[in-house]
């Protein structure tokens with residue numbers, strides 16, 4: 001299983017040298033330099049050609065560095081992958097992945113262009129067809145470190161009507177969370193586009209976490225803190241989890257499988273949830 005902290009993945013338009021410079025020091029877990037939807041058609045080539053200079057040679061550690069290339073079937077796909085193969089990135093985001101072939105094609109092109117064996121992939125699933133194939137895509141190569149939900153493109157493709165609280169996305173979030181987790185990859189929730197609504201963002205991030213996501217795409221520096229808050233366990237959650245684990249361990253030593261903590265039944269799966277929470281704290 002691949003293990004990264006991808007709690008916040010900040011999109012930065014690759015055409016903006018200024019934003020790339022700024023993004024390094026903001027405290028996001030990862031940045032995604034975007035060659036796709038964040039860059040206009042007239043700037044695509046310039047953004048790709050400028051990547052190496054804008055990244056420089058000293059990008060180490062946090063934030064983890066990803067680049068999102070243009071999608072399979074676009075005129076830029078091949079050239080983007082060839083350029084990214086030479087860069088010191090942790091991973092490459094492949095948007096609009098619809099089939100296993102889309103992802104394996106990207107992987108092969110990266111390898112052919114000399115990418116290091118350690119390079120990771122993060123396919124974006126953002127169409128009905130991609131959703132149908134999500135589980136196979138996530139497990140198609142060991143390089144898949146994360147799988148991202150592209151909620152806005154999905155809405156456009158399927159005809160989903162977006163609301164502030166995102167209840168219409170519950171099913172699709174579940175598809176991506178399940179596909180990624182089954183492959184040992186980290187599921188990454190979609191963006192919350194109203195970057196002036198911090199309360200709405202924190203609720204949206206918490207809803208994603210509750211559905212099993214391991215992190216969230218964000219678009220603006222102001223979104224970093226709220227998402228980290230939503231994903232971090234509270235002191236109360238940590239305290240209860242510690243008491244659950246202790247009580248369960250004691251019960252097991254006595255040969256019992258069920259114990260009561262705070263008036264609630266605690267058995268093995270509840271203990272496992274508590275252990276998992278402590279592991280992420």
Ligand code: COA
Nearest residue numbers: 010011012013018019020022023034037038191219220221
């Ligand atoms: N990464 C790094 N820095 C960013 C940033 C980002 N994603 N978004 C904004 N900033 C910087 C701005 O440059 C500005 O810096 P300054 O104070 O030094 O001038 C500061 O944060 C405040 O930005 P603000 O004026 O509030 O926003 P903006 O109008 O400059 O930009 C967006 C708003 C939405 C255009 C911008 O946040 C953005 O491009 N986000 C990413 C969009 C994207 O990639 N979409 C595709 C994937 S969904």
Ligand code: MG
Nearest residue numbers: 037095150153
């Ligand atoms: Mg998109």
